[in-house]
Amino acid sequence: MDLRVPSGWFFTLLGVILVGMGLIAPDARAALTDVNINLYSGIAMLVFGLFLLLMARLAAGKSR
Amino acid sequence: MKLAPVDYIILATYFAMVLGIGWMLRKKISTSGDFLTSGRAVPVWITSLAFIAANLGAQELIGMAASGAKYGIMTAHFYWIGAIPAMVFMGLFMMPFYYGSKARSVPEFLKMRFDEKTRGFNAFMFAIMTIFSSGISMYALGLLLHLVLGWNFTASVLATAVIVLAYTYLGGLTSAIYNEVLQFFLIVAGFAPLAILSCAKAGGWHGIVSRLSQEPAMTHSWKYLGSASQNPMGWDIFGVVMGLGFVLSFGYWCTNFLVVQRAMAADSMSAARRTPLIGAIPKMFLPFIVILPGIAAVALAQMAGSGGAHLYELPMKLGAGGVSVPDYDQVLTTLMAKFYPAGILGVGLTGLMASFMSGMAGNVTAFNTVFTYDIYQSYIRKGAPDQHYLKVGKMTTIVGVALSIGAAYLTGYYNNIMDMLQFVFAVVNAPVFATFLLGMFWKRTTAHGAFTGLVTGTFGAVLIWCFTVAEGKGGVFGHLYTFRSTMVQNFWIALFAFSSCVLVTLVVTAFTAPRKESELEGLVYGLTKIRRDENAKWYQRPAVLAVFVLVLAVILNIWFA
Numbered sequence: 006m007d008l009r010v011p012s013g014w015f016f017t018l019l020g021v022i023l024v025g026m027g028l029i030a031p032d033a034r035a036a037l038t039d040v041n042i043n044l045y046s047g048i049a050m051l052v053f054g055l056f057l058l059l060m061a062r063l064a065a066g067k068s069r
Numbered sequence: 070m071k072l073a074p075v076d077y078i079i080l081a082t083y084f085a086m087v088l089g090i091g092w093m094l095r096k097k098i099s100t101s102g103d104f105l106t107s108g109r110a111v112p113v114w115i116t117s118l119a120f121i122a123a124n125l126g127a128q129e130l131i132g133m134a135a136s137g138a139k140y141g142i143m144t145a146h147f148y149w150i151g152a153i154p155a156m157v158f159m160g161l162f163m164m165p166f167y168y169g170s171k172a173r174s175v176p177e178f179l180k181m182r183f184d185e186k187t188r189g190f191n192a193f194m195f196a197i198m199t200i201f202s203s204g205i206s207m208y209a210l211g212l213l214l215h216l217v218l219g220w221n222f223t224a225s226v227l228a229t230a231v232i233v234l235a236y237t238y239l240g241g242l243t244s245a246i247y248n249e250v251l252q253f254f255l256i257v258a259g260f261a262p263l264a265i266l267s268c269a270k271a272g273g274w275h276g277i278v279s280r281l282s283q284e285p286a287m288t289h290s291w292k293y294l295g296s297a298s299q300n301p302m303g304w305d306i307f308g309v310v311m312g313l314g315f316v317l318s319f320g321y322w323c324t325n326f327l328v329v330q331r332a333m334a335a336d337s338m339s340a341a342r343r344t345p346l347i348g349a350i351p352k353m354f355l356p357f358i359v360i361l362p363g364i365a366a367v368a369l370a371q372m373a374g375s376g377g378a379h380l381y382e383l384p385m386k387l388g389a390g391g392v393s394v395p396d397y398d399q400v401l402t403t404l405m406a407k408f409y410p411a412g413i414l415g416v417g418l419t420g421l422m423a424s425f426m427s428g429m430a431g432n433v434t435a436f437n438t439v440f441t442y443d444i445y446q447s448y449i450r451k452g453a454p455d456q457h458y459l460k461v462g463k464m465t466t467i468v469g470v471a472l473s474i475g476a477a478y479l480t481g482y483y484n485n486i487m488d489m490l491q492f493v494f495a496v497v498n499a500p501v502f503a504t505f506l507l508g509m510f511w512k513r514t515t516a517h518g519a520f521t522g523l524v525t526g527t528f529g530a531v532l533i534w535c536f537t538v539a540e541g542k543g544g545v546f547g548h549l550y551t552f553r554s555t556m557v558q559n560f561w562i563a564l565f566a567f568s569s570c571v572l573v574t575l576v577v578t579a580f581t582a583p584r585k586e587s588e589l590e591g592l593v594y595g596l597t598k599i600r601r602d603e604n605a606k607w608y609q610r611p612a613v614l615a616v617f618v619l620v621l622a623v624i625l626n627i628w629f630a
Contacts, residue, residue, distance in 0.1 A: 006093055008115060012251050015086050016258070019079065019416065026075060026412035033410040037270055037369075037380060043412040046262045050416075053254075 007064065013057030020051025070217050070406040076415030083419045084232055086251065087426065091236030091244040101458040104241035105438040106173050106334060111246055113340035117347035119246040120331040121355075122253035126206045126428020127421060130256070130359055131213065134404075135397035137363025138383065141287030142629050144363075145356040146309055149290070151318035153353050153622040156345040157615045159323045159332075162594075166509050167333060168341040169591050175326040176443040182508045182592045184516035185447070190523060192443035194497050195326060196436055200469065201493070203432035204476020209398075210425040211477065217402045226477055229422065233429050234470040238463060242334060242438070245430040249331075252423035253351075259420020260358045266408045267365035270380070271372070280368040287364060291630040303553025304560075312560025316567040320498035324505055327435040339605060346614040353622055366400050381407055429473065436469045437462055492534060492559060499563040500526025503570035507578075512586060512593045518578030526570030530562045537561075 026033065027044025098104050111119075136144040172178035176195065180188035211226040236244050271277050278288045286293040293299040294306045322328060322345070332344035369381035384403050388394035405417045441462045450457075504523050507514045538544035539552035552558035591597050607613055 006247075008090075008247050008250060011086065011090055011093075012254060015082070015251065016254070018082060019258070022075065022079065023412050023416070033412065035406065035408050035410045035414075037407045038266060038410060039270070042262060042266065042408075043410065046258070046413050046416070050258055053258075
């Protein structure tokens, strides 16, 4: 099993959930937050998840 | 702190994920080696991250933020002078023997190099230590979930323990290691945003430095180490460099099977040697995620918010004599509540759970292997077919989790056990490190020498603790000296344990007969051909990696001096 596949999907999913939250409730803030943290960290996780999936795809292509 | 449905969804997704990984890996288990040592087939990037994740338990996460708030950036010494040099030493000099000897565990290496009694002593001490450290981490998590979210202590402890049990039972060490990598990512994803937000709110690092100008020792790691009275930790430079940097950290990172096991699961000698070296790179940046929020919290507590209140108040608890004192253990979670809205809050909480699980699975899998191979196979039933040991290994997983739960409750009843653990680390790891150094680098060292040295070091350390006092602890038999803090006391106990072990080993070795050199091949420096990785690309060579890691560590030390 290539660990990058399940963890890639996991972070992609997390990213989608957080970006979704950031878009649905752009004004959601805790007491001391000044930015739409859900949106930004969601984007970061989405990028990371897709990066892992891409790496896994490349590795699978090479070994075939 | 209140959770929204989305937070529960994130948490549930994570639980499904770890169980899924365990389920997918279950088919790979057909021998006891697959279950307990991963069949030595794990890629190097995975072992590297697992190497540091197994150490990053919930207690570490909570404790580092707490120390950050209490003592400041000096806490980073646990990383920059403690872990990093030790990890480099381990990769360069010790891994060739661990991996090359084909030992399945650290105690088993002791048996190959010395004898049965040395292995037995180490195996029993280690087994007890892992159970307690996993129980204490379980207690810390259960208490926190209860305080912060109002969850039932028993229910949350049992639920998380059962999940860890399920995935380690299904996929053994491989499943624990694979999940540790996922858990490491989650810890970063859950806590890096907190570090960035809290630091930015406090005006960046420069803002924090100027807000804490009344307590300059909070923001300088070396400047105030010259004398113990100048810094909040009561540390002195000798105690830090020798006690923490040398004996305690080298003892922990080079001989504690919990972490060594991860490197031993690597798929080749070169990968095994690179495991701690590659792991050191993310490791040295962890202080920015785990310690920095604690320091930022103190700065925030001095900033005025609306209505005359401060932006943040340190959580308080009732201390001795009814005086209210800061409860630093709650700094991390109260900061999360201040900065995280629903959504990312779920990720942060999941990160906390993940850290707990990685620490616990690390302890359980190490306990498993040591019990099955070094205790059961050596003393209870020798020479059974491999399938029998596989079954025993699986049963031991269940027993290990059950014992951890018991230890968690014990911790609840006797609160001093937490402090005891740090002390136990000093007592167990420090003399073993001396034994390993002598055993690996001096072929003359004899088994009787090693064993008497180990026992003297261990019990000598306990004696020191019984005769010295720090923060009202220790001094059971007498009161000869008072240390400024329990941490300093531990540094000195470790130093004493180490030196007395070296001394006694040397003396006894001088009077006992050494083993034949031909028996020590692959176990001792000078009698072992260490493979030069000539075919490896330059960036894959351990020495190159080691230099790179050390230069980075020096830069960080100077930067925050």
